Amino acid sequence: MFHGSIVALVTPMQADGSLDLVALRRLVEFHVENGTDAIVAVGTTGESATLDEEEHCHVIRLTVEYAKGRIPVIAGTGANNTREAITLTRCAMEAGADACLLVTPYYNKPTQEGLYRHFKAIAEAVAIPQILYNVPGRTGVDMLPDTVDRLADISNIVGIKEATGNLDRARELIQRCGSRIDILSGDDATAMELILLGGKGNISVTANLVPKQMHEMCSAALAGNREEAERINNEVAELHKLLFLESNPIPVKWALYAMGLIPEGIRLPLTFFAEQHQPTLRAAMQRCGLVQGS
Numbered sequence: 001m002f003h004g005s006i007v008a009l010v011t012p013m014q015a016d017g018s019l020d021l022v023a024l025r026r027l028v029e030f031h032v033e034n035g036t037d038a039i040v041a042v043g044t045t046g047e048s049a050t051l052d053e054e055e056h057c058h059v060i061r062l063t064v065e066y067a068k069g070r071i072p073v074i075a076g077t078g079a080n081n082t083r084e085a086i087t088l089t090r091c092a093m094e095a096g097a098d099a100c101l102l103v104t105p106y107y108n109k110p111t112q113e114g115l116y117r118h119f120k121a122i123a124e125a126v127a128i129p130q131i132l133y134n135v136p137g138r139t140g141v142d143m144l145p146d147t148v149d150r151l152a153d154i155s156n157i158v159g160i161k162e163a164t165g166n167l168d169r170a171r172e173l174i175q176r177c178g179s180r181i182d183i184l185s186g187d188d189a190t191a192m193e194l195i196l197l198g199g200k201g202n203i204s205v206t207a208n209l210v211p212k213q214m215h216e217m218c219s220a221a222l223a224g225n226r227e228e229a230e231r232i233n234n235e236v237a238e239l240h241k242l243l244f245l246e247s248n249p250i251p252v253k254w255a256l257y258a259m260g261l262i263p264e265g266i267r268l269p270l271t272f273f274a275e276q277h278q279p280t281l282r283a284a285m286q287r288c289g290l291v292q293g294s
Contacts, residue, residue, distance in 0.1 A: 015264050044249070188202065253273070
């Protein structure tokens with residue numbers, strides 16, 4: 001359902017941590033103008049963990065409003081509490097989101113059976129299309145291919161964001177589930193290879209900064225054009241790495257601030273990007289033509 005370059009959009013904030021909805025509108029326009037294929041609102045990169053439930057739903061609602069049907073909006077509605085995830089998912093459906101992205105429950109470390117029942121319960125409670133999200137490096141739980149295989153038979157589960165960066169895992173998921181759900185990358189560094197294996201796209205941090213290039217890279221990979229996909233990917237490959245010098249979304253929010261697209265706000269326990277890392281990321285951004293020399 002959702003193919004190509006899908007930006008994991010940041011949530012703009014003022015220096016005091018308050019939401020900046022003017023900047024949010026600006027970012028949506030930036031992605032529409034540059035060919036981004038879909039937006040994820042209030043995912044990991046959107047600081048879902050630091051927004052309260054009212055803010056969470058408000059940002060989703062406004063992102064849908066600003067998009068005006070020009071670009072699909074996928075709402076991040078995962079939680080480590082099944083009831084809360086259902087509430088957020090229902091809110092996203094009522095706001096007009098096109099789909100929801102649901103991270104595996106974090107911290108409480110459910111079993112594979114618990115993961116299956118969690119996602120099945122959400123899918124049965126809310127009819128909106130749903131994309132699973134597996135990112136064990138952040139959640140402490142790895143949803144295994146056997147569990148994904150079971151969930152792929154549920155009609156409104158339409159995809160999985162596989163963010164392990166493990167291409168053997170991606171290949172197995174594509175072989176076992178790719179005819180029933182879309183396999184999407186959640187790791188910019190390996191996204192091109194995952195798409196060339198048969199994946200359908202990439203939910204991207206890097207696309208916040210270089211949406212046009214990420215769209216074109218994904219399009220080339222989807223067309224099976226390795227040479228062109230590699231050419232474009234090589235232009236931005238530094239960013240894939242440097243945007244994780246500190247925990248996401250710390251570096252990408254600083255980079256967007258340096259580009260003049262958002263204010264400098266980020267919420268505790270996340271902190272502003274450390275000064276010692278700024279020259280390294282700025283130099284890479286200069287090489288990509290995103291900022292001028294200091």
